[in-house]
Amino acid sequence: MRLSALWPGGFAVFFLVAVVGGSLLTVVLQFRDSNLVEVLSDTYLHSVIRFTLWQAMLSTLLSVGLALPVARAYARQSHFFGRHTLVMLMGLPVVMPVIVAVLGIVSIYGHNGVINQLLRVTGVAPAFNIYGLSGILLAHVFFNLPLAVRLLLPAWEQIPGESWRLANTLGMSSSQLFRFIEWPSLTSFLPGTLVIIFLLCFTSFAVVLTLGGGPNATTVEVAIYQTLRFDFDPARATLLALIQLALCATIALAMIRWLRALPISQGLQLQTKDRPDCQALTYRIQDAVLIVASTLFIGLPIAAIVVAGLQGPILGVILDPVLWQATGRSLGIALLATSLASLVALGLAMTARRLVLEYRKPQATDIALWVGSLTLAVPPMVIGTGLFLWVLMTDMPQMTTLLLIALVNALMVLPYALRSIAPVLINSGRHYHRLCQQLGLEGWMRFRLIDWPAIRRPVAFAAGLGGALSFGDMGVAALFDTSGAITLPVMLYYRMSAYRFDEAAVTALVLVLISVLVFWLLNRTLGRWPS
Amino acid sequence: MAFLTLEQITFALGDWQLRASVQVPQGHCVALIGASGAGKSTLLSLIAGFETPDRGQILVNDVDISSFAPSQRPVTMMFQEHNLFAHLSLYDNIALGCHPGLKLTATDRDTIDRALAATGLSELSSRRPADVSGGERQRAALARCLCQKRPVLLLDEPFASLDPRLRQQMHELVDQLRRAHGLTVIVVSHLPHEVARIADEVIFMHEGSVKEQGPVDITLGDPQSPELRDYLQFTGGE
Numbered sequence: 001m002r003l004s005a006l007w008p009g010g011f012a013v014f015f016l017v018a019v020v021g022g023s024l025l026t027v028v029l030q031f032r033d034s035n036l037v038e039v040l041s042d043t044y045l046h047s048v049i050r051f052t053l054w055q056a057m058l059s060t061l062l063s064v065g066l067a068l069p070v071a072r073a074y075a076r077q078s079h080f081f082g083r084h085t086l087v088m089l090m091g092l093p094v095v096m097p098v099i100v101a102v103l104g105i106v107s108i109y110g111h112n113g114v115i116n117q118l119l120r121v122t123g124v125a126p127a128f129n130i131y132g133l134s135g136i137l138l139a140h141v142f143f144n145l146p147l148a149v150r151l152l153l154p155a156w157e158q159i160p161g162e163s164w165r166l167a168n169t170l171g172m173s174s175s176q177l178f179r180f181i182e183w184p185s186l187t188s189f190l191p192g193t194l195v196i197i198f199l200l201c202f203t204s205f206a207v208v209l210t211l212g213g214g215p216n217a218t219t220v221e222v223a224i225y226q227t228l229r230f231d232f233d234p235a236r237a238t239l240l241a242l243i244q245l246a247l248c249a250t251i252a253l254a255m256i257r258w259l260r261a262l263p264i265s266q267g268l269q270l271q272t273k274d275r276p277d278c279q280a281l282t283y284r285i286q287d288a289v290l291i292v293a294s295t296l297f298i299g300l301p302i303a304a305i306v307v308a309g310l311q312g313p314i315l316g317v318i319l320d321p322v323l324w325q326a327t328g329r330s331l332g333i334a335l336l337a338t339s340l341a342s343l344v345a346l347g348l349a350m351t352a353r354r355l356v357l358e359y360r361k362p363q364a365t366d367i368a369l370w371v372g373s374l375t376l377a378v379p380p381m382v383i384g385t386g387l388f389l390w391v392l393m394t395d396m397p398q399m400t401t402l403l404l405i406a407l408v409n410a411l412m413v414l415p416y417a418l419r420s421i422a423p424v425l426i427n428s429g430r431h432y433h434r435l436c437q438q439l440g441l442e443g444w445m446r447f448r449l450i451d452w453p454a455i456r457r458p459v460a461f462a463a464g465l466g467g468a469l470s471f472g473d474m475g476v477a478a479l480f481d482t483s484g485a486i487t488l489p490v491m492l493y494y495r496m497s498a499y500r501f502d503e504a505a506v507t508a509l510v511l512v513l514i515s516v517l518v519f520w521l522l523n524r525t526l527g528r529w530p531s
Numbered sequence: 532m533a534f535l536t537l538e539q540i541t542f543a544l545g546d547w548q549l550r551a552s553v554q555v556p557q558g559h560c561v562a563l564i565g566a567s568g569a570g571k572s573t574l575l576s577l578i579a580g581f582e583t584p585d586r587g588q589i590l591v592n593d594v595d596i597s598s599f600a601p602s603q604r605p606v607t608m609m610f611q612e613h614n615l616f617a618h619l620s621l622y623d624n625i626a627l628g629c630h631p632g633l634k635l636t637a638t639d640r641d642t643i644d645r646a647l648a649a650t651g652l653s654e655l656s657s658r659r660p661a662d663v664s665g666g667e668r669q670r671a672a673l674a675r676c677l678c679q680k681r682p683v684l685l686l687d688e689p690f691a692s693l694d695p696r697l698r699q700q701m702h703e704l705v706d707q708l709r710r711a712h713g714l715t716v717i718v719v720s721h722l723p724h725e726v727a728r729i730a731d732e733v734i735f736m737h738e739g740s741v742k743e744q745g746p747v748d749i750t751l752g753d754p755q756s757p758e759l760r761d762y763l764q765f766t767g768g769e
């Protein structure tokens with residue numbers, strides 16, 4: 001095996017080992033100073049771990065449990081005006097900055113939100129308290145119900161038209177259809193969906209930080225942040241980071257067999273023409289109620305952000321140079337993170353392709369995807385803790401801190417980039433590898449003429465998504481932000497914490513608009529970049 | 532005298548093994564027939580350089596090419612599918628045969644124009660593969676093979692998905708180009724009676740070995756091995 005031919009993957013692995021390994025090493029070295037017995041017997045720590053698991057489990061069950069009937073409604077009603085737009089709307093919470101969505105959720109379900117005002121006026125039920133477990137669950141369902149719908153829709157796409165025709169001739173009822181046709185197809189998608197959402201909720205940071213409402217509703221990630229930023233206790237933060245690492249790695253390893261690349265679908269390939277129950281009035285009404293309710297649940301907070309933003313002190317906020325300085329920092333972080341993630345993903349994918357096609361190592365694809373999805377087992381907050389401790393030890397300048405935030409964000413974005421690029425690149429190789437070999441198409445020439453046209457769109461989409469996610473991410477940026485160089489999401493968080501909701505609303509709108517712009521520009525520019 | 536020689540080639544893939552010694556004179560067309568898994572495509576892959584033999588030599592015009600990369604061999608090959616890059620026009624696909632970076636000289640352009648004319652594609656050159664018929668796609672792949680100007684042409688069932696009439700037309704085109712350019716052709720097929728029309732010789736492979744080799748009419752008309760008799764009975768070649 002010519003090792004020199006595998007350098008792109010080698011570079012990618014070196015990058016991952018350097019950042020992840022380096023930060024973990026720092027954590028482990030700091031850990032020597034901790035009093036293990038004392039911290040482990042701390043009842044508060046026990047309650048934090050219990051709460052982390054409890055809220056993740058409840059959030060997952062609620063999100064997927066509610067997503068199932070909604071996805072079924074979309075699957076059954078495969079043709080109606082506006083369906084495509086509504087399914088697209090389901091994708092919005094995935095790319096939306098968490099802190100902005102939280103502001104929207106508070107506007108609708110908060111103490112002075114629309115729902116509570118209605119409850120007070122009508123007196124139907126006592127006012128709803130959004131802070132604490134209920135708020136965390138609400139926000140997690142807001143983010144993960146639409147994600148689950150889009151992850152589950154392909155289960156219906158897999159059902160061939162013949163199955164519905166057969167069910168028609170057998171006279172199956174709706175429940176029998178679910179039992180004999182839909183459920184068997186769902187079983188190959190449900191475990192992966194549950195695992196992904198559980199891990200997302202388990203490592204959720206901004207939602208718990210803003211809606212947690214005190215020590216009774218804190219997760220390990222937030223505890224790490226509080227220990228570093230408020231208690232300034234690196235030894236304890238180190239131990240918390242190691243606990244979080246152990247928990248995530250255990251969960252990821254235990255559930256590894258269900259964690260596979262799930263396609264996100266818009267449910268456009270459905271063959272439900274001959275489905276027996278899709279025309280029945282009862283089911284049409286039931287589906288309409290589910291679709292409208294889920295759309296309102298997702299759409300209202302988003303609409304609230306826009307309305308509140310437009311009613312806020314727009315000029316005062318956008319003329320403030322601090323806002324644009326923060327925007328500049330966030331943009332720099334987003335561009336660097338997404339470029340790095342795309343390069344690392346490309347390196348891993350190219351080497352995996354070479355291993356699969358030239359060295360007959362079919363397992364290389366899975367290994368590459370796993371290496372790139374390291375952040376599932378090693379959450380960004382843990383890596384961030386290591387880098388934070390490293391910054392403390394080395395007295396780094398401010399610019400370097402921003403660079404480290406970008407590095408962690410690159411790792412966060414990497415799984416998306418890798419899962420978008422690798423399958424297309426490897427598939428293109430499967431089709432054209434021998435033809436390229438025969439024509440002498442190699443290296444840069446092959447990349448320019450054959451690979452780039454194939455991966456241009458997935459790279460553009462992944463870069464757009466990664467850029468938007470990184471631009472709106474608050475987790476690690478909040479941890480590092482110690483010297484006044486705040487990012488835009490952190491600025492929004494500070495304004496929300498200071499109850500400056502009118503300014504926060506405008507800031508949120510700016511954040512959303514620039515996030516969309518980042519996604520659109522990267523997606524459009526790269527998607528059309530000529531070869 | 533043999534132009535293409537496979538000298539005691541052996542190649543193992545797990546438990547399965549291919550053993551072959553073959554000689555093909557210059558300008559001849561050889562039909563490679565046999566059931567699925569007989570080793571026909573593997574034999575072509577060995578000649579094209581996509582696989583490396585465990586033992587033996589592959590000689591073209593007395594030069595051992597066994598260690599050459601596929602692009603360095605005096606051999607070109609058409610596959611069952613994916614012979615054209617879907618995102619490039621037919622012209623660019625064909626032009627890749629002249630220069631893999633599409634840096635074309637005036638001579639290259641002239642070569643491409645002649646290949647387009649020879650395959651009847653001059654009017655369709657700006658179209659993409661998805662915008663032409665299956666037969667036209669295979670013609671374009673054939674035109675590229677012509678541009679590569681390599682003396683040995685390997686055809687790994689590239690016309691299998693075409694209807695019988697188009698298949699016959701493509702075989703006739705291959706025969707015509709072979710004669711015009713002096714190509715040595717090895718064509719794999721499941722339909723012996725179809726390729727028999729253009730082939731001078733037949734090689735019958737069975738379970739990784741060459742069972743019979745000889746002129747078309749004799750080999751197909753009077754099969755010696757029970758395996759070939761059995762095979763011809765099921766493929767309608769007898």
